[in-house]
Amino acid sequence: xxxxxxxxxxxxxxxxxxxxxxxxxxxxxxxxxxxxxxxxxxxxxxxxxxxxxxxxxxxxxxxxxxxxxxxxxxxxxxxxxxxxxxxxxxxxxxxxxxxxxxxxxxxxxxxxxxxxxxxxxxxxxxxxxxxxxxxxxxxxxxxxxxxxxxxxxxxxxxxxxxxxxxxxxxxxxxxxxxxxxxxxxxxxxxxxxxxxxxxxxxxxxxxxxxxxxxxxxxxxxxxxxxxxxxxxxxxxxxxxxxxxxxxxxxxxxxxxxxxxxxxxxxxxxxxxxxxxxxxxxxxxxxxxxxxxxxxxxxxxxxxxxxxxxxxxxxxxxxxxxxxxxxxxxxxxxxxxxxxxxxxxxxxxxxxxxxxxxxxxxxxxxxxxxxxxxxxxxxxxxxxxxxxxxxxxxxxxxxxxxxxxxxxxxxxxxxxxxxxxxxxxxxxxxxxxxxxxxx
Amino acid sequence: xxxxxxxxxxxxxxxxxxxxxxxxxxxxxxxxxxxxxxxxxxxxxxxxxxxxxxxxxxxxxxxxxxxxxxxxxxxxxxxxxxxxxxxxxxxxxxxxxxxxxxxxxxxxxxxxxxxxxxxxxxxxxxxxxxxxxxxxxxxxxxxxxxxxxxxxxxxxxxxxxxxxxxxxxxxxxxxxxxxxxxxxxxxxxxxxxxxxxxxxxxxxxxxxxxxxxxxxxxxxxxxxxxxxxxxxxxxxxxxxxxxxxxxxxxxxxxxxxxxxxxxxxxxxxxxxxxxxxxxxxxxxxxxxxxxxxxxxxxxxxxx
Numbered sequence: 001x002x003x004x005x006x007x008x009x010x011x012x013x014x015x016x017x018x019x020x021x022x023x024x025x026x027x028x029x030x031x032x033x034x035x036x037x038x039x040x041x042x043x044x045x046x047x048x049x050x051x052x053x054x055x056x057x058x059x060x061x062x063x064x065x066x067x068x069x070x071x072x073x074x075x076x077x078x079x080x081x082x083x084x085x086x087x088x089x090x091x092x093x094x095x096x097x098x099x100x101x102x103x104x105x106x107x108x109x110x111x112x113x114x115x116x117x118x119x120x121x122x123x124x125x126x127x128x129x130x131x132x133x134x135x136x137x138x139x140x141x142x143x144x145x146x147x148x149x150x151x152x153x154x155x156x157x158x159x160x161x162x163x164x165x166x167x168x169x170x171x172x173x174x175x176x177x178x179x180x181x182x183x184x185x186x187x188x189x190x191x192x193x194x195x196x197x198x199x200x201x202x203x204x205x206x207x208x209x210x211x212x213x214x215x216x217x218x219x220x221x222x223x224x225x226x227x228x229x230x231x232x233x234x235x236x237x238x239x240x241x242x243x244x245x246x247x248x249x250x251x252x253x254x255x256x257x258x259x260x261x262x263x264x265x266x267x268x269x270x271x272x273x274x275x276x277x278x279x280x281x282x283x284x285x286x287x288x289x290x291x292x293x294x295x296x297x298x299x300x301x302x303x304x305x306x307x308x309x310x311x312x313x314x315x316x317x318x319x320x321x322x323x324x325x326x327x328x329x330x331x332x333x334x335x336x337x338x339x340x341x342x343x344x345x346x347x348x349x350x351x352x353x354x355x356x357x358x359x360x361x362x363x364x365x366x367x368x369x370x371x372x373x374x375x376x377x378x379x380x381x382x383x384x385x386x387x388x389x390x391x392x393x394x395x396x397x398x399x400x401x402x403x404x405x406x407x408x409x410x411x412x413x414x415x416x417x418x419x420x421x422x423x424x425x426x427x428x429x430x431x432x433x434x435x436x437x438x
Numbered sequence: 439x440x441x442x443x444x445x446x447x448x449x450x451x452x453x454x455x456x457x458x459x460x461x462x463x464x465x466x467x468x469x470x471x472x473x474x475x476x477x478x479x480x481x482x483x484x485x486x487x488x489x490x491x492x493x494x495x496x497x498x499x500x501x502x503x504x505x506x507x508x509x510x511x512x513x514x515x516x517x518x519x520x521x522x523x524x525x526x527x528x529x530x531x532x533x534x535x536x537x538x539x540x541x542x543x544x545x546x547x548x549x550x551x552x553x554x555x556x557x558x559x560x561x562x563x564x565x566x567x568x569x570x571x572x573x574x575x576x577x578x579x580x581x582x583x584x585x586x587x588x589x590x591x592x593x594x595x596x597x598x599x600x601x602x603x604x605x606x607x608x609x610x611x612x613x614x615x616x617x618x619x620x621x622x623x624x625x626x627x628x629x630x631x632x633x634x635x636x637x638x639x640x641x642x643x644x645x646x647x648x649x650x651x652x653x654x655x656x657x658x659x660x661x662x663x664x665x666x667x668x669x670x671x672x673x674x675x676x677x678x679x680x681x682x683x684x685x686x687x688x689x690x691x692x693x694x695x696x697x698x699x700x701x702x703x704x705x706x707x708x709x710x711x712x713x714x715x716x717x718x719x720x721x722x723x724x725x726x727x728x729x730x731x732x733x734x735x736x737x738x739x740x741x
Contacts, residue, residue, distance in 0.1 A: 014498040034731035041465035041515040043546040047557040051713035066469020125497030127485045145478040156649035159469040159591040171654035248721035370717040382732045389731035
């Protein structure tokens with residue numbers, strides 16, 4: 001038979017963290033190949049942490065990602081504390097949530113205002129958007145700054161904070177340090193609530209599908225540092241047991257290992273999965289904001305609506321940060337004592353982009369002997385490919401630049417962090433009709 | 439450090455076009471270019487003063503040059519990057535390396551040719567699918583660098599200082615003092631003397647503001663060795679205090695600037711280099727010819 005092949009090549013995806021491309025082959029109107037090609041240079045972190053002590057690992061794994069270093073420190077520190085049987089102070093648990101709130105706010109505000117909103121409003125960047133909507137962008141930057149200030153207050157700097165240690169902290173904040181954050185966070189909470197309404201009004205392409213969603217779930221708290229690994233089809237796994245339901249796969253076209261469920265199928269992580277699976281645990285103000293949008297079902301089904309989920313989590317994180325600050329009483333000591341124990345340390349926490357799993361083999365010498373780190377974007381690669389394959393046929397009759405933009409916007413809706421996954425996204429388009437040889 | 443932007447453009451009328459700025463990344467975590475976006479209070483003003491013509495993380499508008507100022511984050515870790523940096527250098531009037539990866543190779547530069555194959559096999563079941571150079575190297579190992587901002591990550595204050603210096607046509611003030619000087623200035627008790635913590639402050643260039651000592655721990659060398667640092671004396675001192683093993687002291691130097699000759703020298707002698715052999719990768723391997731896109735449900739046939 002004779003057919004025509006269309007090849008889309010989206011080189012160097014922009015407004016994502018890291019370097020990647022999208023390759024799409026459409027044969028006779030059907031998607032024959034959809035490959036997210038991640039060519040971010042490998043840095044071999046799983047090898048670099050071998051021979052290191054747990055506290056050294058906390059410093060090293062932060063460098064996997066400049067946008068979400070706290071997430072890497074959180075998964076690692078909880079893995080080690082779980083293996084060593086360390087019970088941290090309740091205040092440490094609360095402060096770690098506060099630190100994570102700071103990172104979620106910084107990361108989500110960055111994505112909503114600087115990376116993603118320009119897509120919906122038709123600008124190439126937030127800077128261009130600011131010419132017409134300066135107050136909107138300036139408000140987004142103040143939100144982002146409020147998140148950064150939390151991280152810097154607890155950890156010394158906004159990127160690669162230094163204070164998280166096994167057992168607690170190298171230094172605790174004083175009450176006054178946290179109270180100083182309040183005015184900025186109170187403004188941020190109002191900005192976040194307004195953000196929910198703004199992004200809920202943004203027009204989303206009418207793409208719907210039934211994804212498998214995976215996120216941590218905890219009956220008493222919106223998931224960050226603890227809970228079971230839950231899914232839209234009823235999974236309930238201990239956070240150490242990621243490997244029982246999922247596995248990593250190397251594909252020839254990506255420097256980032258992918259992940260699949262035990263059945264070989266993709267699954268989706270991130271704000272949309274969390275909001276759908278854990279909306280009952282949202283802060284009352286976030287639950288209220290979500291209810292006002294009536295967007296829960298569209299967040300579940302339409303990937304372009306993830307921006308609403310991200311905004312709802314901005315409300316949650318700013319509101320919870322204020323609650324934690326109000327309740328904070330410094331414990332007697334920054335950290336509890338601990339002793340190393342040989343064995344397997346494993347844990348999962350919720351990074352801004354979704355579930356982040358770490359596993360370390362710890363030897364009798366107290367040093368790491370082997371490591372597996374499974375970032376959320378690496379796990380989301382197959383979901384992105386599945387969505388591109390599902391939606392691409394519907395835009396192929398449109399002009400190439402429109403089709404390309406729609407698909408690029410789709411990929412950006414996952415907030416892919418390619419530096420995490422190894423790291424890159426690049427989008428250019430090649431249309432190459434050709435005779436099928438067969 | 440030479441900063442050609444000031445000298446080279448001094449004669450240009452101040453009202454002329456905005457400088458064309460590029461921001462690119464190689465092997466890195468994005469944290470240093472994120473520091474630009476983290477200048478929240480200044481960001482919109484900066485975009486009026488400078489034209490960001492290339493900044494893939496922030497804008498879909500692309501440019502391959504020319505650039506008046508090009509900020510480069512990351513180390514050279516693949517053959518493509520080694521070729522790309524030569525092209526970028528030719529397109530840039532002033533090339534500024536930002537961060538520990540670009541200026542010192544970063545944590546990934548701890549791998550040497552001796553470890554490369556073992557590293558690849560520890561992460562990837564089919565290393566042949568992945569291309570990387572045997573070592574990761576700083577930008578200056580490949581092309582001339584006009585200015586450097588050190589740090590892991592860079593310091594926002596130093597970044598603003600550099601941008602201000604460029605705008606006003608003067609040299610940036612980036613002190614080459616030890617972190618110790620910053621501790622003295624801030625009244626932070628010495629963590630080596632008072633708490634017997636291992637600290638690289640005496641041999642590390644300041645720039646961060648002595649964050650780690652102010653947070654109750656020792657400096658781990660993000661800004662790299664300062665000029666003339668006596669690393670051997672510090673290494674000896676850290677070994678004699680607190681009963682640390684050679685390898686523990688060596689590992690302290692094997693951090694984000696651990697590939698600099700000064701720090702690597704200590705690690706090479708005392709230990710703390712990556713440990714071999716490494717356990718093999720555990721990931722599954724997709725069939726080489728299995729290019730069918732994943733589907734949400736097994737019965738979602740698209741043909």
